[in-house]
Amino acid sequence: MKRVYTGKTKDVYELDNGHYLLQFKDDVTGENGVFDPGANTVGLSIEGAGKAGLRLTTYFFEKCHEHGIPTHFVDSDIEARTMTVVPASVFGDGLEVICRFRATGSFMRRYGKYAQEGQTLDAFVEVTLKDDDRQDPPISADALDMLGILTKDEYAVLKQRTQEIAQVVKAELDQKGIDLYDIKLEFGRDQDGQIILIDEISGGNMRAYYNGAYVEPLKLTDMIVGL
Template sequence: MKLVYSGKTKDVYALESGNYLLKFKDDVTGENGVFDPGANTVGLTIEGAGKAGLKLTKFFFETLKEKGIPTHYIDANIEENTMTVKPATVFGEGLEVICRFKADGSFLRRYGKYAEVGQSLDAFVEVTLKDDDRLDPPINEDALDMLGILSLEEYQELKKLTKEIAGIVKDELSNKGIELHDIKFEFGRDQENQIILIDEISGGNMRTYKNGVYIEPLKLEKMMLQD
């Protein structure tokens, strides 16, 4: 297999089959040693974070598969911290799609004049460009269409999928008494040009709380899968 991309939290290898292998790292995003799923830099390394992220990702992707949600997931090897996925192309140079149920993180930093901490939001969908140099700027559907990144029709499909998937994750978490504040997804197009969920679904992609107390990524995996 051939290394094709080394990312912040995963390395990507091309397989002879035409599929890809994702190798999960123990690095997580954040700033000044504090974890932040919305950050665009590696903030710290947490031993076991890669395996914990993969276990949760496997759980959620297999749950989505049962519900007929299109993703790039094929299978996972927990011992080797790897996941095999179908090929997909990203929109432009990559988009991040956030679904927010509570005001937190960058939403508060931008809209704190009007929003309160923990204020309820109705599955608000926000799209940002993956652009470290410009701090991942938010972008709306009109600009995505005008810049040739995503058509208006594709945006509606993306938004619908985001809300549906976030709702499934939220329900699974609530079964364990865990509250989801926000979650970040990535999407791409498969070889049939269908929009599919890519990347991962783990504690490193979401903010969760139980009884008002923030849950760290490693603890989330234990609370979800080891009870």
């Protein structure tokens, strides 16, 4: 295998059959040793986070397929912490798409003058550029179109799929009495130009609360699918 990308939370390898292999790590994003799914730096390493992330990702990608939502997922090997995916190209140098059901994190840092912590939001979709130097700035649909990153028609698809996926995840968490505050997703184009979900859906990509208390990524995986 040829390693083609070294990321914060996973490495990417090219396979001989044209597919790619994602190797999940125990590193998670955050700042000053505190986990934050919206952060653009590795904040800490949690033993077992890679395997837990892959287990939950596999579960939710399969749920997406059941709902007819296209993803890059082919299969996974939980013990090896690897996932096989189809090739996909990202938009520009990459976008992160956040769906928010409650106000917290960077939403409060930006809009705290008008919002209250934990305030209910109506599946609010926010797109940010993957740009560490500029701290992943938010970008509008108009700007994405004008800069040639994403057309307005593609943005409409991106927003719809983001809300569909987030609602699938939220429904699963609701069954366990878990409150999903927000979730971060990534998308790309497959070889036919179709917009598909890529990357992962794990505890490291979302904020969830149970009885008012934040649920750590490993605990979230255990509550949904077990460790």
